[in-house]
Amino acid sequence: MTVRILLADDQPLVRSGLRVIMADHPDLDVVGEAATGSEAVRLVGDLGPDVVVMDIRMPGMDGIEATRLITAGPATTRVLVLTTFDEDDHVYGALRAGASGFVVKDMALDDILSAIRVVAAGDALIAPSVTRRLIADFVGRPDAVPERAPRPVEGITEREREVLTLVGRGRSNTEIAEDLFITVATAKSHVSRLLTKLGARDRVQLVITAYEMGLVTVPH
Numbered sequence: 001m002t003v004r005i006l007l008a009d010d011q012p013l014v015r016s017g018l019r020v021i022m023a024d025h026p027d028l029d030v031v032g033e034a035a036t037g038s039e040a041v042r043l044v045g046d047l048g049p050d051v052v053v054m055d056i057r058m059p060g061m062d063g064i065e066a067t068r069l070i071t072a073g074p075a076t077t078r079v080l081v082l083t084t085f086d087e088d089d090h091v092y093g094a095l096r097a098g099a100s101g102f103v104v105k106d107m108a109l110d111d112i113l114s115a116i117r118v119v120a121a122g123d124a125l126i127a128p129s130v131t132r133r134l135i136a137d138f139v140g141r142p143d144a145v146p147e148r149a150p151r152p153v154e155g156i157t158e159r160e161r162e163v164l165t166l167v168g169r170g171r172s173n174t175e176i177a178e179d180l181f182i183t184v185a186t187a188k189s190h191v192s193r194l195l196t197k198l199g200a201r202d203r204v205q206l207v208i209t210a211y212e213m214g215l216v217t218v219p220h
Contacts, residue, residue: 003120006032006047008040008063009055009082014105018053021109028116035059037066044070044077050120052079056094064093071098071201080119082112095204122202153213155197161215163190167203168210 005022007015007030015033022028032047034040038061040052052070056063067079081094081102094102100119103112153161159180166176176187191203200206210216 001120002027002029003051003116004029004031004047004049005116006030006034006040006043006049006052006077008034008037008052008058008066010035010058011055014055014082018112022113025113028113037061037063040066041069044073044075048075049077051116052077053082053116054079054094054099056081056083064097067094067099068097078119078122080115096208098201099204100202101204153198153209153215156194160190160194160197163187164194164198164206164210164213165215167191167194167206168216170207 005028007018009015012035015035019030019033022030031049032043034043036058040054040063041061043049044052052067054063054067058066063081067081070077070079079094079099081099082105083094083102084105101115103115153164156164162180163176166179171179173184173187173191176182176190177184180187191206194200194206195202198206198209200209
């Protein structure tokens, strides 16, 4: 499968650098470039890429609003946010807007390319350590949802609730299996059922749901 990619970043050097790197990988095809969020939205409609590699801070319409418009539209295009996490305080907003994950600009190039492939395949890329950091970062914001006591999540079993809690804590399927003394295949099956029952597009949305339902506690 060839992954058709749209690069959205206001820095030409970043776009050209990624394009050059991807040219060495036959399964990755850069079909367009955008310097603003509004341009990215327009090009998604024109080109129908599989994945948009989206910067957050761009002039005019930022990457969060562009992500919201793209994921709310009829296209099946998925968004992978490319950001400088230590400086950017809008990562959570991008995920809530519908992004399927994010990568950091100082990550190894191979990891960024792998992230694109993962997202294109319909999964979400959000590493466990990054998940925990993301939630902790979100908790400290003035507009964060207050922590609340865990309450039942309608329509799921107690075991699925346990799995959802662990997903929200950033546990991988392997770690969930170890924690609950089940097989990795069973853990993966529980996650798949949660996606269906909760109407979540991917694992990122499960993380958000777990936090917003009060199932996740963050160390202080």
